[in-house]
Amino acid sequence: MSEVNQALSQLAKRRQSSLQDIKQVIGTDIKQKPRWIWAVGGFLFSLAVGSWAVSTPPQSTHVEEISTVATPKPTLISPTQHTTAADVTVYKHPVSSRTLASRMEPTGASNMLPATPLSVEPVVTPSPAQHQLPVTPKVDQQPNALKKRVSQVAKLDNMSVKQVSMTPEQLAFKAKERAEKALDSNDYDEAIMAYQNALRYTPDDENIRKNLAALYYGKEELRRAYQLLQEGIQRNPRSPDLRLALAQLLVQEKQITAAVTPLKPMLQQASVEYLSFRAALATKNHLNRMALESYQQLVILQPNNARWWLGLGIQQERANQVELAKNAYEQALTHVGISSSSIAFVQERLQVLETVSGSMHAN
Numbered sequence: 001m002s003e004v005n006q007a008l009s010q011l012a013k014r015r016q017s018s019l020q021d022i023k024q025v026i027g028t029d030i031k032q033k034p035r036w037i038w039a040v041g042g043f044l045f046s047l048a049v050g051s052w053a054v055s056t057p058p059q060s061t062h063v064e065e066i067s068t069v070a071t072p073k074p075t076l077i078s079p080t081q082h083t084t085a086a087d088v089t090v091y092k093h094p095v096s097s098r099t100l101a102s103r104m105e106p107t108g109a110s111n112m113l114p115a116t117p118l119s120v121e122p123v124v125t126p127s128p129a130q131h132q133l134p135v136t137p138k139v140d141q142q143p144n145a146l147k148k149r150v151s152q153v154a155k156l157d158n159m160s161v162k163q164v165s166m167t168p169e170q171l172a173f174k175a176k177e178r179a180e181k182a183l184d185s186n187d188y189d190e191a192i193m194a195y196q197n198a199l200r201y202t203p204d205d206e207n208i209r210k211n212l213a214a215l216y217y218g219k220e221e222l223r224r225a226y227q228l229l230q231e232g233i234q235r236n237p238r239s240p241d242l243r244l245a246l247a248q249l250l251v252q253e254k255q256i257t258a259a260v261t262p263l264k265p266m267l268q269q270a271s272v273e274y275l276s277f278r279a280a281l282a283t284k285n286h287l288n289r290m291a292l293e294s295y296q297q298l299v300i301l302q303p304n305n306a307r308w309w310l311g312l313g314i315q316q317e318r319a320n321q322v323e324l325a326k327n328a329y330e331q332a333l334t335h336v337g338i339s340s341s342s343i344a345f346v347q348e349r350l351q352v353l354e355t356v357s358g359s360m361h362a363n
Contacts, residue, residue, distance in 0.1 A: 279294035
């Protein structure tokens with residue numbers, strides 16, 4: 001163990017002596033360059049790379065573009081058509097493959113560029129002559145549509161607007177046509193509105209008033225129908241058509257006594273329909289004088305109708321006009337228009353009147 005310790009102590013002494021022989025080396029500080037120099041250098045380098053990328057044309061083996069400035073053709077442009085500016089072709093110097101390859105050779109800084117190629121569009125500054133070239137819009141794609149629009153514009157230029165004034169009768173006629181079309185379509189509300197407009201233009205038109213009253217009655221608006229007809233009678237008291245229409249509406253509502261009122265006037269130009277309806281209502285209401293007056297006018301208008309002679313004979317018999325009644329019954333037998341039962345009734349009344357006239361002569 002002592003030998004080992006001696007060896008170790010000798011080894012330690014050797015190491016200490018070797019460490020004492022080592023001299024300290026004093027080095028000088030490394031001078032660093034300012035940072036702004038690196039910033040300016042990097043900016044200049046990036047500017048050079050960008051200008052090189054912009055000035056480099058697209059990669060192609062041989063590019064030739066010929067400046068073709070076509071004389072614009074005179075085309076008609078519609079004011080309503082949306083046009084777009086056409087692309088103008090500019091001149092570019094032909095670039096050969098060798099020149100392109102020399103430009104594309106990597107430089108010392110090429111290892112700092114990205115691996116993917118840059119897609120940069122060339123910036124071309126047109127010359128002043130090119131600024132003066134007119135740009136022709138692309139309107140040749142649809143020549144037919146352009147011609148059609150131009151013709152329409154030409155027609156509009158030749159069109160003149162005139163104000164046409166229509167008379168109340170014409171306006172009423174148009175409204176009446178709309179009402180008839182609405183009736184054909186079963187649109188009663190539209191028909192009522194159209195007839196109201198027509199009546200507003202021509203309030204004295206009795207046909208429009210009657211049609212409108214019939215529509216009101218069909219919609220069960222009885223008061224409006226009666227009021228409409230009464231207003232027409234007030235405007236024209238000598239109108240047989242409006243009086244007859246009002247009487248017929250009252251009969252439909254089973255108002256027999258009230259239906260006589262509009263028919264009481266004996267009009268000079270009364271129609272056969274007016275007189276016959278007046279006579280029938282008077283007979284039902286036992287208004288013999290009114291019925292007699294009506295039948296007297298009916299036999300004048302239609303002397304060959306046996307019905308009117310029969311009605312006249314009955315009213316004359318009630319008025320104790322025996323001879324006139326006999327004559328009326330005989331006229332009824334000589335004309336057509338009554339049934340077999342009515343003929344039997346006439347023959348029976350003639351026998352009675354013969355007996356009455358004989359007793360009167362005897363007295």
